[in-house]
Amino acid sequence: MKQNAAFGSLFKNIMIVMEVLLCVTALLLLVFRHSVAGFETEATKETQITEEAEEPAVESAEEYLQEDEPLAGSDTEADTEADIEAETETDAVTETETETDTDIRTSQETLQEQSMEEQEELLRMKKAEEMKADWRLFLTNKNHYIPTDYEPELVAFTGRHRVDERITEDLQEMIDAAKEDGVRLQIVSAYRDFNRQKRLYEKKVRAYKRKGMTFEEASMEAAKTVAAPGTSEHQLGLALDIVGSSHSALTESFADTKAGIWLASHSYEYGFILRYPKGKEEITGIIFEPWHFRYVGKDYAKEITEQGLTLEEYLKENGVN
Numbered sequence: 101m102k103q104n105a106a107f108g109s110l111f112k113n114i115m116i117v118m119e120v121l122l123c124v125t126a127l128l129l130l131v132f133r134h135s136v137a138g139f140e141t142e143a144t145k146e147t148q149i150t151e152e153a154e155e156p157a158v159e160s161a162e163e164y165l166q167e168d169e170p171l172a173g174s175d176t177e178a179d180t181e182a183d184i185e186a187e188t189e190t191d192a193v194t195e196t197e198t199e200t201d202t203d204i205r206t207s208q209e210t211l212q213e214q215s216m217e218e219q220e221e222l223l224r225m226k227k228a229e230e231m232k233a234d235w236r237l238f239l240t241n242k243n244h245y246i247p248t249d250y251e252p253e254l255v256a257f258t259g260r261h262r263v264d265e266r267i268t269e270d271l272q273e274m275i276d277a278a279k280e281d282g283v284r285l286q287i288v289s290a291y292r293d294f295n296r297q298k299r300l301y302e303k304k305v306r307a308y309k310r311k312g313m314t315f316e317e318a319s320m321e322a323a324k325t326v327a328a329p330g331t332s333e334h335q336l337g338l339a340l341d342i343v344g345s346s347h348s349a350l351t352e353s354f355a356d357t358k359a360g361i362w363l364a365s366h367s368y369e370y371g372f373i374l375r376y377p378k379g380k381e382e383i384t385g386i387i388f389e390p391w392h393f394r395y396v397g398k399d400y401a402k403e404i405t406e407q408g409l410t411l412e413e414y415l416k417e418n419g420v421n
């Protein structure tokens with residue numbers, strides 16, 4: 101019994117010691133855990149501080165981005181992106197405004213230039229239309245036939261000749277002016293109707309055929325000196341063959357006579373042009389005829405003569421024909 105009691109007392113003491121050890125262990129665990137938790141908090145704080153310290157570097161990068169072109173898909177914060185976009189838009193607006201100002205000025209200048217050009221073109225077209233409709237500039241040559249129903253209002257002039265009545269005043273003025281200068285002008289031919297022109301032309305063709313030419317060759321050669329019927333200015337009543345009292349033949353040498361020189365120098369002052377000048381045979385299709393004068397009116401005659409043009413060239417330059 102005594103041994104059992106001793107054993108029981110020992111067992112009880114061991115149990116107490118064990119309990120105490122457990123308690124101490126538990127306490128140590130608690131303390132350790134607390135220490136670990138505290139360490140972790142410090143570590144987190146330190147990480148946060150490090151991150152905070154790095155922020156300015158990110159901002160600097162963003163500022164760099166703002167100054168430079170924004171990169172597509174950059175990892176900047178939403179706010180910063182918005183700022184960049186806003187600033188970029190502002191820049192874009194400013195640029196657009198500047199461009200718009202330039203555009204407006206440029207377009208205004210362009211409009212003015214276009215308007216000037218259009219106005220000039222309109223004036224040219226208007227002048228061309230007026231010239232086209234002007235009886236004084238009626239063009240006839242081997243390419244421009246006179247309509248068969250063309251009938252000028254004719255009046256007798258110096259007896260047997262007839263001319264378009266609208267030219268008589270200027271014609272008379274020219275004859276009088278020449279007379280004052282000691283030159284007696286003589287009209288050889290004025291208005292000729294279609295049939296008269298046809299007879300003259302056919303007579304010329306026969307003459308060339310007698311020289312051995314074919315009909316085609318003779319016709320072409322005749323047309324250089326006698327306009328084919330339907331293409332003669334005499335048929336308009338606006339053309340005159342004029343010579344001087346000392347030289348009545350229709351030859352090139354008439355150009356060197358007193359009357360020939362006077363007409364070449366002064367006819368335009370009265371509205372008449374030397375219609376088939378020397379050196380322009382290819383354009384007019386007619387040989388040099390220093391005796392053939394065509395009425396176009398004083399203004400046109402002055403321009404055509406001063407510019408050294410044929411009627412064909414003058415009309416072409418002004419957009420007619």
Ligand SMILES: [Zn+2]
Nearest residue numbers: 339340341392
């Ligand atoms: Zn003639």
